[in-house]
Structure formats: C-alpha cells, structure tokens
Amino acid sequence: MMPALIAVILALLSTPEGNRGGRLAILILEAPPVVDTRSIVADLEEAVLAEGRFVPVAIPDSLRELRPGIDYSTAIAGLCAAYSLDAVLALSIPEPDVESVTVTFGDSLSSTGRTKVSATGRFYSSIGSLTGTVSESVVHESRFSGAEPDIDAMASGAVLSMLEEAMLELFPAETRFIAGSGSRISLPAGSGAGFSEGMFVSLVAVAPSIPRDVSQYDLLRSRGVAQVMSCTEDGATALLLSGALAPGGEVVALERGNPASVAVGWESAPMSLVQGAESPEPFDDARSMNRVRITVSSLRWGFCYGGSLFAGVMENLSSFGVDLQAGWRLPVSAPRLAARLDAGATVDFMIQDVAEDSLASDATSAIFGGYASCGLDFLASDRLGLTLSALAFAGTEADSWTVQDRYGRNREAFPSEVYYSGVKRDPLSLRAGFFYLIL
Numbered sequence: 001m002m003p004a005l006i007a008v009i010l011a012l013l014s015t016p017e018g019n020r021g022g023r024l025a026i027l028i029l030e031a032p033p034v035v036d037t038r039s040i041v042a043d044l045e046e047a048v049l050a051e052g053r054f055v056p057v058a059i060p061d062s063l064r065e066l067r068p069g070i071d072y073s074t075a076i077a078g079l080c081a082a083y084s085l086d087a088v089l090a091l092s093i094p095e096p097d098v099e100s101v102t103v104t105f106g107d108s109l110s111s112t113g114r115t116k117v118s119a120t121g122r123f124y125s126s127i128g129s130l131t132g133t134v135s136e137s138v139v140h141e142s143r144f145s146g147a148e149p150d151i152d153a154m155a156s157g158a159v160l161s162m163l164e165e166a167m168l169e170l171f172p173a174e175t176r177f178i179a180g181s182g183s184r185i186s187l188p189a190g191s192g193a194g195f196s197e198g199m200f201v202s203l204v205a206v207a208p209s210i211p212r213d214v215s216q217y218d219l220l221r222s223r224g225v226a227q228v229m230s231c232t233e234d235g236a237t238a239l240l241l242s243g244a245l246a247p248g249g250e251v252v253a254l255e256r257g258n259p260a261s262v263a264v265g266w267e268s269a270p271m272s273l274v275q276g277a278e279s280p281e282p283f284d285d286a287r288s289m290n291r292v293r294i295t296v297s298s299l300r301w302g303f304c305y306g307g308s309l310f311a312g313v314m315e316n317l318s319s320f321g322v323d324l325q326a327g328w329r330l331p332v333s334a335p336r337l338a339a340r341l342d343a344g345a346t347v348d349f350m351i352q353d354v355a356e357d358s359l360a361s362d363a364t365s366a367i368f369g370g371y372a373s374c375g376l377d378f379l380a381s382d383r384l385g386l387t388l389s390a391l392a393f394a395g396t397e398a399d400s401w402t403v404q405d406r407y408g409r410n411r412e413a414f415p416s417e418v419y420y421s422g423v424k425r426d427p428l429s430l431r432a433g434f435f436y437l438i439l
Contacts, residue, residue: 022086077128172255219249265433274422369395
C-alpha cells in the first residue's frame with residue numbers, strides 16, 4: 001500500500017460556464033500502487049463536470065505535505081478559505097480485498113478468486129465540517145488461474161459509482177427564483193446546475209430579510225412540489241403538482257425523491273350471472289358487485305405505475321383480488337386537475353355460497369383479465385383529492401367452481417350445488433374515491 005494520505009490533486013483548473021455550481025477540490029488520500037491515480041483524477045474531473053453541481057479546482061502540490069494525525073477540519077477549512085472552495089472530497093481507495101472461495105462446479109469442487117475494490121469519499125464543507133460519507137465497491141470473481149482482475153479499472157468504476165451516489169444523497173440540485181402566477185414555473189438553473197427532465201423539486205418560500213409588514217409575510221405562503229418538464233444548460237421549466245405560489249415572493253427549489261399517491265375508493269362492477277341451483281325466487285342474471293379498493297401508485301405528470309388490492313360482495317358471492325397498472329397522468333389544469341390513462345392486468349378470486357349443506361366448503365373460482373381506464377384526479381387541497389374513472393375490462397369467465405365434499409376431497413361442483421354456475425364481469429365499470437399525496 002502506498003504511504004497513508006498520499007495526496008493526488010485534481011490538476012486541471014476549469015473555468016465555470018455561467019453559474020455551474022460550487023468550487024470543489026478532490027484529493028486522493030490513499031490508493032494501491034497498481035492504481036493509476038492520474039487516470040482516476042481524469043475520470044473524476046470528467047464526472048464532476050458532467051454532473052454540473054461543482055467545478056473542479058486545481059490546488060498546489062504543497063498539499064502533499066498532509067500527514068496522518070493532523071486536524072482534518074482545521075486543515076480543510078484553511079484550504080477552502082485560501083482557494084475559495086465550497087467543498088472538498090477526500091477519496092480513499094484501500095488495498096483490494098482478495099479471498100479464495102470454494103464453489104461447486106459441475107460434479108467437482110473448484111476455487112474461485114474474489115477480488116473486491118472499494119472507494120470511500122468523505123465530503124467536507126467550506127468550514128471543514130464533514131458533510132457526509134459515501135462508499136461503493138466493485139467485485140470481480142475468476143474461476144481460472146491467470147485471469148487476474150484489472151484493479152485500475154475496478155477502482156475507476158468504484159470511484160465513479162461513489163461520486164454518482166454522493167451527488168444524489170449529499171448535494172441535491174437547488175436554485176432560487178421569484179414566483180409568478182400560474183402553474184408553469186421558469187427556473188433560472190438547468191442541467192449545468194444538476195437539474196434534469198423528470199426531476200421532482202420541493203418548493204419553499206424564503207425570506208431575504210425579516211418581514212416588516214403583512215404584505216411581506218404574504219410572500220412566504222409559497223410551498224408545493226413541481227416536476228421539471230424541459231431543461232437546457234442554463235434554465236428549466238417545471239409544472240406545479242401540488243401547493244400554491246405567492247406571486248412576487250422568493251422561492252427555493254430543491255431536488256427531492258419521487259412522490260406517490262395512496263387512494264381509497266369504491267368500485268361498481270356489473271356482473272352477468274348464469275343460474276345454478278333452482279330457486280323459488282325470480283333469478284336476476286344481471287347484478288352489480290360493490291367493491292372497496294386501495295391503490296398505491298407513483299405520482300407523475302408523465303408515466304406512472306402502481307397496484308391495487310380490492311374486495312367486494314354481493315348476494316351469495318364475494319371476491320378479492322389484485323391488479324397492476326401503468327399509464328400516463330397528464331395535466332389538464334395544474335395543479336388541481338389531471339387526466340389519467342391506465343392499463344393493466346388483474347386477477348379476481350371468487351368465493352360463493354353453496355346450495356348443498358353436505359358440502360364441506362364454499363365454492364371457489366377465479367377470473368383473469370386485462371383492463372384499460374380513463375379518469376380525472378381533482379386535488380381539493382394540498383394533498384387530498386378526489387378521483388373518478390371509467391374502466392373497460394376483458395377477461396375470462398368463472399364457470400368452473402371447486403368445492404370440498406364431506407370426505408375432504410376437492411372436486412368440481414355440479415351446477416345444482418352452487419347458486420351461480422357462471423359469473424362474468426361486464427365490459428364497463430365505474431370507480432370513485434379519495435387519494436392522498438405522499439410528498
């Protein structure tokens with residue numbers, strides 16, 4: 001292993017293009033002798049510039065004087081003050097972890113060489129405080145002797161994975177803008193500052209100074225969630241998904257995760273029935289099953305996906321099932337009104353009472369199929385809304401029912417033993433309910 005804390009400085013001074021981000025110095029404090037540190041430096045430089053969150057800055061070779069036992073916080077704070085740095089990345093690549101593992105290969109045992117190369121990045125702020133630590137590893141396995149892994153390539157892969165993860169976890173994209181009217185927002189920062197199409201951002205009002213009157217307090221009412229719809233190098237356009245903006249107030253937009261929605265609703269599912277056991281009462285071959293449905297899905301003004309659990313009941317028949325869905329959610333009048341177009345697959349398990357007391361169980365069957373739906377989502381408050389949709393279904397029919405006789409044997413039921421010998425879902429149904437945004 002190279003002596004501890006061998007500092008390899010990012011050797012190229014890059015001139016910022018506009019407001020690309022903060023100034024970052026990257027130090028490789030530790031690396032194995034087989035690793036080409038200059039190549040690691042070049043890879044890091046290219047990745048940092050591509051991310052757009054920081055601009056790499058050259059530091060004199062005098063930083064190689066760092067030795068174990070020094071006060072990192074003080075040294076880095078002094079470094080940042082001397083060279084106007086916003087952050088420092090201290091990167092450690094320890095010696096590869098090599099082990100031999102015995103595995104089964106066909107009808108014999110063989111030894112597999114497993115090599116693990118790790119990279120740990122410690123990010124420090126301009127005052128020398130530790131912002132966060134991120135580690136990534138690359139593993140290589142070889143069953144044949146002589147097939148040595150490329151440690152240098154593995155180290156480069158681990159470093160780049162670490163940097164990508166760190167940018168998302170520790171340095172989310174952020175910008176400030178003055179709120180206007182309407183749901184479409186123009187952001188003064190784009191891909192050069194880390195924003196990208198499809199990204200979600202949280203919107204929070206900020207006060208440039210202590211408010212002095214009611215009108216200045218009114219400007220602090222801005223809040224919500226928006227999604228970036230288009231993005232250039234220097235700017236982006238976002239659409240408000242939830243919340244409201246106070247025109248004229250200063251707002252900060254901060255990168256966030258993917259919001260979701262939880263919906264609880266009612267569904268009316270018409271059924272076409274075929275009579276089984278004879279009954280003195282007139283038989284109605286068209287009835288509707290009322291169902292309760294719980295749905296969890298992503299919240300996007302573009303592609304969305306999710307799933308549902310549902311259960312329903314009608315006379316002598318009940319059901320429960322699950323469906324998966326994917327589709328598009330499009331703004332009609334953002335953020336209040338959106339149209340949803342979905343399609344998916346469903347399985348519906350049917351349980352019905354039996355007309356013969358000698359049977360030991362109820363009758364069971366299942367319906368499989370696919371569906372397409374269209375509907376509207378109306379956001380009544382910041383997070384709570386109403387949803388209404390129409391559904392088109394096509395699938396199988398429940399015309400074979402399984403029962404258990406008095407001896408515990410499973411068999412197919414005779415039509416005279418069940419109330420409905422056939423159950424089929426009609427092509428059209430309606431859904432309505434409430435949804436809540438998880439932001």
